[in-house]
Amino acid sequence: MPVPLLFRPALAALLLITALAACGDGKQAATLAAGAPLPTTVPKGTTLRVGDPVTKVALQLSGELDAFSFDIEWANISGGPQTSEAFRADALDVGAVADIPAIHATWTGLPVKIVASKFRKDPLAHPVYELGIAPGAGVQTLADLRGKKIAYSPGQAQGALVLRVLKKAGLTKKDVTLVELPSTGDVYPNALAARQVDVAPLGGVYIRRYLAKFGKDGAATIRHGLRDDPGHLYVRTSTLQDPAKAAAIREYVAAWARASVWAYEHPKEWIDGYYVKDQGLSAADGQYLVDLAGEPDLPADWSDAIARHQETVEILAAETGNPVLNARDLYDLRFQSVEADAIKDGVR
Incomplete structure (x- = not known):
């Protein structure tokens, strides 16, 4: 039922108060409402458990790994199945995946939200x-x-x-x-x-x-001639109800964006530090992968991405017999501008 106009200001104020409670004296509010503004201050003692090994290396190479205002427990986890399993075991807060895991997690009763999205500029020339x-x-x-x-x-x-x-x-x-x-x-x-x-x-x-x-x-x-370039960070919906975690995730998303751009702008350091020393590949393989990926695109508007995601949902639903989801519901739009702002301003 729509909220009557008379009560909308009170509702907005209540949501704002809920969010601000997480930013005041470090005490965690009970729950951050889904429509409340994201807190911008991470309370002392907050820890974020992250399964994003690639970004960990990028942050280390760029010098930003130790600059977070909270502690990070890094998990050597990647891919949808491992990440969803860790979510279900309450062993992970953030995972780095493509566009399919959020769909399948929702279908299997694991509510999740996408909080960051990255693509490739000129994706048809640089397919994954x-x-x-x-x-x-x-x-x-x-x-x-x-x-x-x-x-x-x-x-x-x-x-x-x-x-x-x-x-x-x-x-x-x-x-x-x-x-x-x-x-x-x-x-x-x-x-x-x-x-x-x-x-x-x-x-x-x-x-x-x-x-x-x-x-x-x-x-x-x-070449298949289709866009196959989405990369996302996603989290459990319940994690975002914790104001401290939500604020930490916001900070991590900003750092994730800067790390993506840093790797593109420092190809020699990235090839040596990640592909050669971390992954054990040859420098030639590293150069090949850098050329293949091209320049990252971190849009401030997710509308086109959501529309493409909807097409994927419908194809998978038709083939698997699962219900058609509204792709927009998979995204937490409060994070939509965090990446672009972090790149533009270069601030935390």
């Missing part, structure tokens, strides 16, 4: 994934996917990409054979090389390595 083609599979265009065996990982970005690619090609799951495989490590490249599958989405350095290792045998990759 390419379609790896097995030697002899005879796939040169998306139309050639009909009748092929395609690696599929439900609940992850690669799996959603496969469904979107099929839709673009005018195909359905009935026109292909989806082979469920985890998308971790060398699983997809090895499955392609062994002809266990004909097609698999490959990302990052695995594109380069697959072609280098099996190109002589006829292995190839093709």
Whole structure:
């Protein structure tokens, strides 16, 4: 029921008081209402548990790792399944993922909110994934996917990409054979090389390595021509009800944005510090990945991103039988300008 005009000022005041209670004497208010302004001061003694290993390294290299006004417990967790499991165990506050985990978490009864979004400028020229083609599979265009065996990982970005690619090609799951495989490590490249599958989405350095290792045998990759660039920070909805945690998350989102830009603007330091020393890759692999990613885009307006997310929701819902969600409900719009403001102002 809509709030009568007479009571709206009182309601707004109540929400503001709830938020300000978290910023006053360090005592935590009982609950931060969903519509209340984000607190900007983190109470003493606050700890944020973060699963974002890439940003941890970027913050260390940029000199910002020890500049937070609160303590961070870093977890070596990445990807939707691990992050959602940690959320359910109350072992994590913030996770770094693509666009699919928030959808599946909601469908499985885990209320979450996206609090930060990052994309790639010129995303079609800098895709996250390419379609790896097995030697002899005879796939040169998306139309050639009909009748092929395609690696599929439900609940992850690669799996959603496969469904979107099929839709673009005018195909359905009935026109292909989806082979469920985890998308971790060398699983997809090895499955392609062994002809266990004909097609698999490959990302990052695995594109380069697959072609280098099996190109002589006829292995190839093709571009899918779709945007596949979303990267998000998401949290449990219940975590944002804690004013201290909400304020800490706001501060972390700002630092996350600055770290993303820092890595792009300092490619040599990023390649050496992250790809070579942290990940054990060669400098050539690091340069390849930097070139592949291109410049980050951290928009102050999430409208277009939400619209694209809605399309993904509807594709997944149709294929899985889950209800269609309103993608806007997956986002906490109070954080919408935090990234852009942090980059523009360079302030905490």
